[in-house]
Amino acid sequence: MTMPFLEVANVTKAFGHFVALRRISLTVREGRTTALIGPNGAGKTTFYNLLSGRLQPSEGTVHFCGRPVSGQPPHKINKMGISRSFQITNIFSELTVLENVLVALIAHLNLGLRFWRIVNRDKKLAARGMEVLERLGLGPLASSRAGTLSYGDKRLLELAIVLATEPKLVLLDEPTAGMTPEETHAVIRLLRSLAAEGKYTFLITEHDMNVVFGLADHIFVFHHGELLAEGTCEEIRAHPEVRAAYLGEEVD
Ligand SMILES: Nc1ncnc2c1ncn2[C@@H]1O[C@H](COP(=O)(O)OP(=O)(O)O)[C@@H](O)[C@H]1O
Ligand SMILES: [Mg+2]
Structure with a gap:
């Protein structure tokens, strides 16, 4: 079974x-x-x-x-x-679109206090973040400040944050x-x-x-x-x- x-x-x-x-x-x-x-x-x-x-x-x-x-x-x-979307409240307006996805990845991977590991893994994380953004059509907005996105794009970013952690x-x-x-x-x-x-x-x-x-x-x-x-x-x-x-x- x-x-x-x-x-x-x-x-x-x-x-x-x-x-x-x-x-x-x-x-x-x-x-x-x-x-x-x-x-x-x-x-x-x-x-x-x-x-x-x-x-x-x-x-x-x-x-x-x-x-x-x-x-x-x-x-x-x-x-x-199991991952859940939080309807925009999860987005940091001052950070870029990519940084928002990276914050979610870092939190998920428990890298919070181990900065040296973040530094080492930085490129890999960024590549993973970009991959998700591109899949959702947000690639061109990766370095825009999240607060400047349209409502629909903010909802997509929220989805990207959820999907980034696979x-x-x-x-x-x-x-x-x-x-x-x-x-x-x-x-x-x-x-x-x-x-x-x-x-x-x-x-x-x-x-x-x-x-x-x-x-x-x-x-x-x-x-x-x-x-x-x-x-x-x-x-x-x-x-x-x-x-x-x-x-x-x-x-x-
Ligand atoms: N923390 C809570 N304390 C008391 N009642 C609650 C609480 N959360 C939800 N409810 C009640 O439970 C019912 C179902 O709510 P909810 O799950 O939000 O419904 P839906 O999402 O389908 O609109 C509602 O009558 C709501 O008032
Ligand atoms: Mg409801």
């Missing part, structure tokens, strides 16, 4: 008396772009916080490649290969939020081609159904903290409860 990639078993998260997630069990498969949808308050962000170690489940377990995620601090989970599972919280239609299409194309390379598995929350249906191989629908449905785009589009409860006209 092959080991499940990400396995969530019977996870409940309560905040005091309020149950934000109730008995969630699901499996995310490696190499399959998976979307997590559901209206505001459904528990999507709470779920991400459980996967990235910012919160601990009240009950249940999360395993990644057979190893327990629940109980581990965020930096350990990150080392295990995670296996990438958690993206609304990757196209606030983007123009052109930027949104470009990001969909980019994520599709990155997914096709097979190096990263994406788990995406997204409001925009066009983005979800354009990207996802598999969809989970949360509602009031419960898993209401899962399936392919076609199955979710046709799912009567999903149609009635959340998506309404949007599914068409």
Whole structure:
């Protein structure tokens, strides 16, 4: 039997008396772009916080490649290969685009206090940073100050920061939020081609159904903290409860 990639078993998260997630069990498969949808308050962000170690489940377990995620601090989970985007708040405006990626790499490699190693590895790190920037189309902006980038390019930089550390599972919280239609299409194309390379598995929350249906191989629908449905785009589009409860006209 092959080991499940990400396995969530019977996870409940309560905040005091309020149950934000109730008995969630699901499996995310490696190499399959998976979307997590559901209206505001459904528990999507709470779920991400459980996967990235910012919160601990009240009950249940999360395993990644057979190893327990629940109980581990965020930096350990990150080392295990789960990385999450932080919506621009992670970007240092005063540093250049490349320097932002290098800071992430240095933090990830634990080089923080060992400056001599940074000096020695400087060229290799910079080359790795440039490679990621070029893959995302940010190569020409490598020496621009991050604060001067357009909103869409800042979101791409945020993605570059996440991908630089070569995670296996990438958690993206609304990757196209606030983007123009052109930027949104470009990001969909980019994520599709990155997914096709097979190096990263994406788990995406997204409001925009066009983005979800354009990207996802598999969809989970949360509602009031419960898993209401899962399936392919076609199955979710046709799912009567999903149609009635959340998506309404949007599914068409
Ligand atoms: N730290 C917290 N304390 C109390 N309630 C919370 C906390 N975080 C989230 N919630 C509640 O849990 C529910 C799910 O929130 P959230 O996971 O942010 O939903 P979504 O991301 O799907 O919009 C909401 O009702 C929210 O108010
Ligand atoms: Mg949210």
